[in-house]
Amino acid sequence: xxxxxxxxxxxxxxxxxxxxxxxxxxxxxxxxxxxxxxxxxxxxxxxxxxxxxxxxxxxxxxxxxxxxxxxxxxxxxxxxxxxxxxxxxxxxxxxxxxxxxxxxxxxxxxxxxxxxxxxxxxxxxxxxxxxxxxxxxxxxxxxxxxxxxxxxxxxxxxxxxxxxxxxxxxxxxxxxxxxxxxxxxxxxxxxxxxxxxxxxxxxxxxxxxxxxxxxxxxxxxxxxxxxxxxxxxxxxxxxxxxxxxxxxxxxxxxxxxxxxxxxxxxxxxxxxxxxxxxxxxxxxxxxxxxxxxxxxxxxxxxxxxxxxxxxxxxxxxxxxxxxxxxxxxxxxxxxxxxxxxxxxxxxxxxxxxxxxxxxxxxxxxxxxxxxxxxxxxxxxxxxxxxxxxxxxxxxxxxxxxx
Numbered sequence: 001x002x003x004x005x006x007x008x009x010x011x012x013x014x015x016x017x018x019x020x021x022x023x024x025x026x027x028x029x030x031x032x033x034x035x036x037x038x039x040x041x042x043x044x045x046x047x048x049x050x051x052x053x054x055x056x057x058x059x060x061x062x063x064x065x066x067x068x069x070x071x072x073x074x075x076x077x078x079x080x081x082x083x084x085x086x087x088x089x090x091x092x093x094x095x096x097x098x099x100x101x102x103x104x105x106x107x108x109x110x111x112x113x114x115x116x117x118x119x120x121x122x123x124x125x126x127x128x129x130x131x132x133x134x135x136x137x138x139x140x141x142x143x144x145x146x147x148x149x150x151x152x153x154x155x156x157x158x159x160x161x162x163x164x165x166x167x168x169x170x171x172x173x174x175x176x177x178x179x180x181x182x183x184x185x186x187x188x189x190x191x192x193x194x195x196x197x198x199x200x201x202x203x204x205x206x207x208x209x210x211x212x213x214x215x216x217x218x219x220x221x222x223x224x225x226x227x228x229x230x231x232x233x234x235x236x237x238x239x240x241x242x243x244x245x246x247x248x249x250x251x252x253x254x255x256x257x258x259x260x261x262x263x264x265x266x267x268x269x270x271x272x273x274x275x276x277x278x279x280x281x282x283x284x285x286x287x288x289x290x291x292x293x294x295x296x297x298x299x300x301x302x303x304x305x306x307x308x309x310x311x312x313x314x315x316x317x318x319x320x321x322x323x324x325x326x327x328x329x330x331x332x333x334x335x336x337x338x339x340x341x342x343x344x345x346x347x348x349x350x351x352x353x354x355x356x357x358x359x360x361x362x363x364x365x366x367x368x369x370x371x372x373x374x375x376x377x378x379x380x381x382x383x384x385x386x387x388x389x390x391x392x393x394x395x396x397x398x399x400x401x402x
Contacts, residue, residue, distance in 0.1 A: 031293065032254025034216065039223060039260050040294040042333045046117045047326045048388040049079035049336035051301060052107070053343075063362050067375075067396055068340060069110050071359070075381065076390025079117040079334040081176070081300045082108060085124040086161050087137050089168065093126050093161040101168060112171050117334065119225065119300060120172045122165060123179035123186055125158055132190055139190040143203050155210045162214030170219055176263060176300055177211045178204070178227035182237035185349070197233055201240030208241075208258035209251040226259040228300045231279060234264055235286050242290040255291050262287055265301040265338075269308035271317040273324060284331055297331045303338040304380075307352035315379040318358075319387040337384065341375065358384055362397065370401045 050072055054065035072080070082104075086093075089101040111118050127134035127141075131150065144151040166175060180186045181204045184194045195203070204227075212224045229237060244250045245258060252258070266280055287295050302321065304314040318337075325335050342357035362375035377394035385394060393399060 031291075032252065032257050034212070034224075034256040034260060035254065036260075039256075040296050042296055042331060044326055044333070046079040046334040047322060047332075048076055048384075049081065049117075049298075049300075049334040050075070050077045050340055051336050051338045052080050052082045052111070053339055053341075054107070063341070064397075065107055066110070067400075068362075069107075069114065070396055071340070071375075071394060072116075073114055074390050074392030074394060074396075075358075075385045076388030077116065078388075079119070079336065080111050081119045081121055081336040082111065082172075084108075084120040084122050084165065084169070085137070086122050086126065086165050087124045090126075090161070090164065093157045094164060096164075096168065105169070108169055108171060117174070118172050119174040119176055119298065119334075119336070120166075120169060121176040121179060121227075121300065122162075123227065125154075126161060127154065127190070128157075136188065136190065138186050139188045140195075140203050140207075141190040142195075143199065143206070155206055158207060159210040159214040162211045163218045166215050166218035166222060173221065174223045174225055174261065174298075175215050176225040176227055176298075177208055177215075177259065180230050180265065181207075181227050182233050183230045197237060198240060201237055202244060205241055205244040205250045205258065212258055223260045224258070225261040225298060225300070226263045228298075229264040229283075231264065231266055231268075231283075234283050238283065238286045239290070242286070246290075260295075262295050262297045263300050264297075266299055267302060269304065271304070271321060273320070276321075276324065277328060280329060280332075294331065296333050297329075298333060299325070299335045301338040302335050303356045305352035306355035307350070311378060311380065315383050318380045318383045322384075322387045359394075372398050372401065 052065075052068070052072075054063045054068040084104060087097075089097055089104050091097050108118060108120075124137040125140070127136070127139070128150070141151045141154050162175075162177075166172070178186070181200060182197065187195060187200050187204075189195050208224075208226070215222050215224055241258070242255065245253060245255055262284075264280075264283055266276065268276055268279075284297065304317055306314065309317070322335060325332055337358065339356045339358075341359045342355050342361040344354050344361045345363065346353045358378055358381035360373060360376045360378070364371060364374060375397035381394050384390075
């Protein structure tokens, strides 16, 4: 009996040592210093999200962002993803672009005052001037871990960029690291051409680790978010990330040292309830299988374009989407609708990019600044407001010019 008790005591002591405590004083359970069980707690009051694209580095006052935020209030938006690309608010990794920074801080402050959850997203990066295609803000160099390589220099600069970006916005709790990195569009090779999915995963694993270090140095209370993945190849890409982390060759063996919140973009033009649940549960299954614990999820983009499906069908899909996400995806906290407005002058991607809006395009394109069809709510906007429990006018632009 004494031997049995002694062995039991040794086993308990070993378990306690394995668990330990992290920087927050909570049990790490072999999950590392950046694990906090509270990060996995889902609050469905933030389910009604929106992407805030009311500003850009190209035209600082192209869209009335104050009116946009007022419309968000009336819609019932409780969470917002703000595009905060480093090159919009910084000239390089250590120097702020004052005009962009000042406007960005006003926009973020407005969301804080409205009580919205804020996710800052940056999918840009800087390169050494004159180095190959250094003007690209999304291109990544080929992975080269040899001493003195440009790749290692770039990673160090990437960490510095994130440190200074996050330092400028201490009020933002959540930071999304890059965007759709399993997609060639946002992950071109700096030297030209495209990476394989495996190569992208290797580079992105490094990016997550270095960005997370910069983010947590700037704000120890910040939460890091996996850049939203596109559905195609998401499970394979995610498994590559986990394989890299488990290998011990990428800086840490703990997933939370890379991202504390998971994220993907479950676009499904012809929304199908059964397929939507199966697809998202399948991706979440990869997380559970590898981490052996719960992890909160954001959908930082999801929407429907009139280039793919009729406006009538979209008006049916919007409430169905949010109801389903609220009631049947327990790991999901927020769904950021993409997008608020149509963008008829968009040259990005396919023609579907032009008509994702809940509202018509607010830009006159130099024709008629008092055209009542600008920023006009579609039926889908009213359906969003209804399911989100919002109140108030959705015709603020029309009311202003009447």
